[in-house]
Amino acid sequence: MSFFNVENLTIKFGGLTAVDRVNLHVDEGEIVGLIGPNGAGKTTVFNLITGVYMPDTGSITFKGKNIVNMKPNQIAELGIVRTFQNIRLFKGLTVYDNIRTAGHLRIPYSLVHSMLHTGLYERREKECREDAEKLLGMVGLLDRKDELSASLPYGMQRRVEIARALALKPSLLLLDEPAAGMNPQECVELIDFIRKVKNEFKTTILIIEHHMDVIMNICERMYVLNFGKLLTDGTASEIQNDPKVIEAYLGEEQEDVED
Amino acid sequence: MSSGFLKRLGALVIQVLVAWGLATYFRQNLPAYPVGILTIFCINAILALSWNLVAGFTGQFSMGHAGFMAIGAYTSALLMMKLNWPFVPSLIAGGTLSGFAGFLIGFPSLRLVGDYLSVVTLGFQYIITAILNNTVKLTGGGLGLAGVPFKATLPVTAVTLVVTLWLITNLVHSKHGRSFVSVKEDEIAARSVGIDTTSFKIMAFVISSFFAGIGGALIGHYMMYLHPDIFNYQKTVEVISMVILGGIGSLTGSIAGALGITLLPEVFRNLATVFGSWGLVAAGAFVKKGWTVFYAVMFLLIMLTRPQGLIGRKELTWESICKTKLFRKLQKKEV
Amino acid sequence: MGEFLQQLWNGLSIGSVYALVAVGYTLVFGVLKFINFAHGSILTLGAYIALLIALQKVVPFQVAMGLSMVLSGLFSMLTEQQIYKRLRIKNAPRLNMLITSIGISLLVENAIVVYFSADFHIYPRIMSGIPIQLGEVLIPPVDILLVVGAIILMLALWFFVNRTLVGLSIKAVSMDRDASSLMGINVNRAISVTFFLAGVMASTAGLLIGMKFSVNPALGGLFGLKSFSAAVLGGIGSIQGAYVGGYLIGLLETFGAGYISSNFKDAIAFILLVLVLLFKPSGIFGKGTKEKV
Secondary structure, eight states: OOSEEEEEEEEEETTEEEEEEEEEEEOTTOEEEEEOSTTSSHHHHHHHHTTSSOOSEEEEEETTEEOTTOOHHHHHHHTEEEOOTTOOOOTTSBHHHHHHHHGGGGSOOOHHHHHHTOHHHHHHHHHHHHHHHHHHHHTTOGGGTTSBGGGSOHHHHHHHHHHHHHTTOOSEEEEESTTTTOOHHHHHHHHHHHHHHHHHHOOEEEEEOSOHHHHHHHOSEEEEEETTEEEEEEEHHHHHHOHHHHHHHTTHHHHHHHO | OOHHHHHHHHHHHHHHHHHHHHHHHHHHHSOHHHHHHHHHHHHHHHHHHHHIIIIIITOOOOSOHHHHHHHHHHHHHHHHHHHOOOHHHHHHHHHHHHHHHHHHHHHHHTTSOHHHHHHHHHHHHHHHHHHHHHOHHHHOGGGOEEOOOOOOOHHHHHHHHHHHHHHHHHHHTSHHHHHHHHHHHOHHHHHHTTOOHHHHHHHHHHHHHHHHHHHHHHHHHHHSEEOGGGGSHHHHHHHHHHHHHHOTTOHHHHHHHHHHHHHHHHHHHHHHHHHHHTTOHHHHHHHHHHHHHHHHHHHHHHHHHOTTTTTTTOOOOHHHHHHSHHHHHHHHHHO | OHHHHHHHHHHHHHHHHHHHHHHHHHHHHHHHOSOOTTHHHHHHHHHHHHHHHHHTTSSOHHHHHHHHHHHHHHHHHHHIIIIIHHHHHTTOOHHHHHHHHHHHHHHHHHHHHHHHOSSOBOOOOOSOOOOEEETTEEEOHHHHHHHHHHHHHHHHHHHHHHHSHHHHHHHHHHHOHHHHHHTTOOHHHHHHHHHHHHHHHHHHHHHHHHHHSOBOTTHHHHHHHHHHHHHHHHOTTOHHHHHHHHHHHHHHHHHIIIIIOGGGHHHHHHHHHHHHHHHOTTTTTOOOOOOOO
16 A cells, blocks of 8 residues: 555646646655746645645545545644645744644543543643643754744744644655745754654655755655646656756756855 | 542632622622622623633634524523523523524534624624514514513622633633634644634634523523613624723633723713712713713724733733732742 | 515615615725725714704705715725724734724714714705605605615716726725735825725715615614625625625515515515625625635
8 A cells, every 4th residue: 555645636727727637656754855946836736635725636545545535634634734835833822832732633532621621631731731842842942832933033933833743743744845935054954853853753754845955955756846747756866967857947046046 | 530620620619609609798788789780790701701712712703792692591581481491401501502503603604704704693693683573472572571580690690600711711721722722823724733623613603602692691680671682783892892802812801801891881970970079060961971982982092002902812810910020029028 | 566666666775775885895895805894884974964064054954965975985084094094004903903993883873872862863854755656656756866866976986986097096906905006006095085985975875864764873783784785795896796786685675575574674684695605705796715825
C-alpha cells in the first residue's frame, strides 16, 4: 500500500486550469519538494490535498484511503497537517495556547466534562499542557510560550506554526513556503529545524519552496510544476541541470538570487 | 470521582450558598426597589454571559438573541400555567427548547459570515416574534400573557447566575472553549488543525441559546407578564451593549457590563433628582428625559476610543488579583 | 380582478419606498463592505426633521421636506466622516463598524424619542385625501406622489452613478478601493457622496411614509430591515437589484397579506431574507466571492 499518492489531479477555475492532471507520490519517511514559478499551482495542490478545494477529477490516496471528499478537519485528523504561505497563527492567543488548541485531538473528553471540570478533564488538560510544553521545548520556544503569538518575530512565528502542526502528530506534514521572507541565516536555521523535525517526530514532509538553497539541501526528490502541469521530477542534481526547469524559471532566477 | 472535582464542586456549593444567603438577606432587609434592581442585574448578567459565549468567544455576531429569550420565556411560563409543571423543570425546559431553536437556526445560518450572519439571525428573531404575536390562543399573542407565576426572586436569580457563570467559565477554560476561540481567530487555520469549525459554531450557538432561554424565562417569572414586544431588536441591542461595555471576550466584563447597563438608568434618575434638589430643574429634567441619548453617545465613544470595552480581554481571577500592585503592597506591609 | 389590481398598486407604492431605502444599503455596502445598521434611522430622521421644521411654522411644508432631505443627507455624510472614517483609518475589524452603526441608530432614535415622544405623529395635510378612481382601483393622491417621486429619485440616482464622474468614482471604489486610490480617485470624497445620497434616499422614504401613513420613532427599524431584505434579494451591491428587490418585497408582502394572512405581513420580508441568505446569498443580480487561502 502506498503512503501518499496523487493521481490525475485536476481543477479548473472558470476558464483557467490551475492544476492539470498532476501525478505525484510520497513514500513514508521522505522529504519531497514541490517547486515551480509563481502561479504554477503549488499552493492549489496543497489546498486540494487538504480539502479546501474539491478537484474536478483525480484521486488523492493516503495510507490506502481516498481523501478527496473529506473535509479539511477530517483530513487533519487522519494525519495530514499543513502550514500556510502567509502564516495563519491564532493571533490573539499566546504561543502556548496556539499549541494547546491544536492538541485537542489527543485529549478526548466530552462537553459535559468541560462544563463540570471533572477529574477526567483535569487529567487530560494536564496531558495537554505537558505535551505542549514538551513540543515547545523541542522547537526551542518554551521560554516564549506566554507571549502573544502575533508579537513574535516573523521567523519565530513560522516555527510556532510548524510546532502547532506537529501538535497533531501528523504522518504527513505539508509546508507551504516555510522560508518565505527569511534571510540567508534564517534559511540555514530553517534547514536544520526541518531536519530535526523529521528526525524527532518521524514525520514525512512535502514542502513547497522558492528558496533553492533550502529545497536542494533537504529534499531527496522534488516535483516541478509549471502552469498547473507537472514539468518533471527527480533528485536535486537532476532538477538543477534539467534545461526544461531552467527555462521555466528563466526570469525567476534573478529574483531567487536576490532573495 | 476525583478529589479535584469534589473540591471544585464544593467551591461551587459554597458560592451558591453564599449567594443564596446574601440574596435572602438583601431581600429581607432592603426595600423592594433596590432588590428589584439587583434581581434584574442577575438576569442581565446571565443574558450577557450567554451572548458573549457565541459572539465574544466564538465570533458569531448573532443579533437574534431576543428570539431565544422569547422561546425560553414563553415555554417556561406556559408549562407552569397550562400544564402545572413545577418551576425548575419549566425553567430547564425553557432553556432546552431555546437551545433546540439555536440548533435549528444555527445549522443553516452558520454557513454565512460576518454581517450576513447577524442579519439572518435578526430575521429569525422577527419571525419568532411574528409567530408569537399570531398564536393568540396559546400565547396571548399581541394581547400579552398575564399571570406568569412569580418565581424569579433575588435568591433564585443570584443562584442561577452563579451556576451559569461556573458552567460557562469552565467551558471557556477547556478544549471546547479553545476550539470556540480558534473559530473566531482563524477558521481556516482551525480546520487545518482538525477542528470541526461548523460543529463548534453550532455548539456555541446551542449553549448560548440555552442560557438565553433561561434568562428569558426568568424575565417572565419576574415581570409576571409576557409580550412578544419585550423580546425585540432593542432587547438584543441592550444585551449586546452590556457585553460591548464590559469587553467582548471577557466573562468578568460581561458581568461588569450588565451591572453598568442595569444601573445606568438609576444613576441618571438619581442625578436628575440631585439636580432638581439643587434647584436646577431644567438640568434635572434634561438628564431625566435625555439619558437615553447619553447612553447612545457613551456607546459610540466606547466604540471609537476603547472598543475592547472596560475590561478588554482580561478576567478577574484570584491570580490576577494577586498580581495587582495593591495586593503586593499590602503583602509587603505585613512583612 | 379589481382586488388584484388594487393589491398590485398597493404593492408597487410600498415597494417604491422599500426600493429607495434598499439602494442606500446597497451603495454603502458597495463602498465600505459593511451593513449600515444606522441607515434605517436616517429614514426616521428625515421624517422627523421635516416635522420639526414644519412645527416652527416658518416655511411651507414642502420646503420643510426639501430641507429635510438635504439635512438628512448631510447628517448621513457626517456619520461617515466623523465616525466610520475614524474606524476605517484604524483598520478596525468590520464587526466594529457594524456595532458602531447600531450605536448611531440608537443615538438618532433615542434623540427623536426624547424630543418628540415615542408616539405616532401625523404630518400636516398638503394633499387631498380623496382617492382617485381608476377603474376598480382606488388611488389616494399621495400614492401617486410616492410612486412618481420615488421613481424620479431612483432614475436620478442611477443616472448619477452611471453617467457622472463622481458616480463612476463610487462604482470604482466599490470594486476595488485600493486600485481606485492608486488611479487618482478621491476615495474619501466618493464615500462621502455615497453616504449623502443614501441619506437623501432614506429620508425621502421617511417623508413619503409620513405623508401616506404616520411616523413614529421606531419606523426606521422595521422598515430598514425589510428594505435590507430587498437589497439582499436583489443582490447586495447592485443598484438595479435594490430597486427590483424593493418592488418584489412590496408586492410579495401586499399580496401575501391580502391573499394569505395579514398577520404574517411583516414576517414575509424576513422569511424571504432568511431564504435568500441561506440559498442564494448573492441575490438576483449579485455575484459571490471566495476567500483566498
